[in-house]
Structures are given as C-alpha cells and as structure tokens.
Amino acid sequence: GEDVEQSLFLSVREGDSSVINCTYTDSSSTYLYWYKQEPGAGLQLLTYIFSNMDMKQDQRLTVLLNKKDKHLSLRIADTQTGDSAIYFCAETPASGGSYIPTFGRGTSLIVHP
Amino acid sequence: DAGVIQSPRHEVTEMGQEVTLRCKPISGHNSLFWYRQTMMRGLELLIYFNNNVPIDDSGMPEDRFSAKMPNASFSTLKIQPSEPRDSAVYFCATAFTSGSAEQYFGPGTRLTVT
DSSP states (O other): OOOEEEOSEEEEETTSOEEEEEEEOOOSSEEEEEEEEOTTSOEEEEEEEETTOSEEEETTEEEEEETTTTEEEEEESSOOGGGOEEEEEEEEESSTTOOOOEEOOOEEEEEEO | OOOOEEEOSEEEEOTTOOEEEEEEOOTTOOEEEEEEEETTTEEEEEEEEETTEEEEOTTOOSTTEEEEEEETTEEEEEESSOOGGGOEEEEEEEEOOSTTOOOEEOOOEEEEEO
C-alpha cells in the first residue's frame, strides 16, 4: 500500500529558509499536499501539487516534486516564529475513485530567534 | 462558510460511559472523514463516508466505535463503552471529491477518558 515518510523534527533560525522533505511510494498519478497544524488546531491545507508538475510557488512557499525519486519538499523562505507548527505531507491517488489520503507522521518545525 | 464544525471541543468522561462526537461538514462537500490523532500513532483514519454512505471503515478500532451520517449536514462518531486508551483528539475532515479533493479539517474534539 501507499506509504508517506517524513523526518520528525526540523529546527531553524528565524529569517532562514526551512526545507521539509517527504517521500512517498504511490507510482500512479497523484495529488500531493502539505498541511500545517498549529497547537490545539486541526490541519490546515497550505498547498498542493499534481504529480505532472515539478514546482509550485505561492508567496514564501515553494513546493518541489521529484517524481522519479518520489520526493516532495516544502521550502519556507524567511521563516518566522509563526511558522512553528507540525507540517504534514499527504498523497491521494488521482484515479481509481479512492479519495482516501495517506498522511505522513508530520514534521515538527521549531523556529528559534 | 464557517468551515467544518465539531462539538464538543473538549470532553472528559469516565471509563464505561458513552461518548458522542459531532461534525457538521462544509456545505457542498460530499465526503467526510473521521480521524484520531495521538502522539503514539499519529493521525489515523477511522472511517470515510462518500455521499453519506460509509465507504471504508477498516480503521475503526473495534465494535465499541460506530459512526453515522444520516444526511449531508451531520455526522456522529460514538464510542460505547469508552476506555482510557480512547483518549485522543478526534478530527472530522470534509472534501469535495473531484479534482484535487483537498481536505478541510475541523478544530477537533479532545477526548479524555479517566
């Protein structure tokens, strides 16, 4: 079955760039998502990319997809303390009628002054 | 739209009691997901409804857990009887299952069973 792997922790200094990485196993066409979870809240969709794309940029966020290596990354430019949260990578098959996403365990991003 | 609404936000109950968690999806969304989140196991999918019909309930831990979706505007997750190991945050998420099908999560219900 599908599997999504992420490292558990990332610590960066305020103002630096953060890069959160994710690997997945589904080889079919798929949607890949990044969600953010702040303490005491639900997951909030940040951005998503379809597997026929290599890159997507949205303000401080850049998503890079290496389909050959099944590697997805989220880059946050000029990281702020408000970016401290858990970031989840997820994938959903684009065909087959199943809309059940597979989530990673989440990466805790800690931003220190 | 107010987003996905869950109630209660916090629930503290004693072992053996019945617990009912509620979810109101975003209007127009045709899929609803119940998740459980714990430190040990992360985010687990419990059950998935599409057009009010349960499609996949393989994640429901045992017979003590049941979920219903009587109409497009409401779903419940019931635990009877509750046990301390059921303590977790329970999330409801909804989506429109076409295209990117991104999910929108509610704020969660933090359940503590003593």
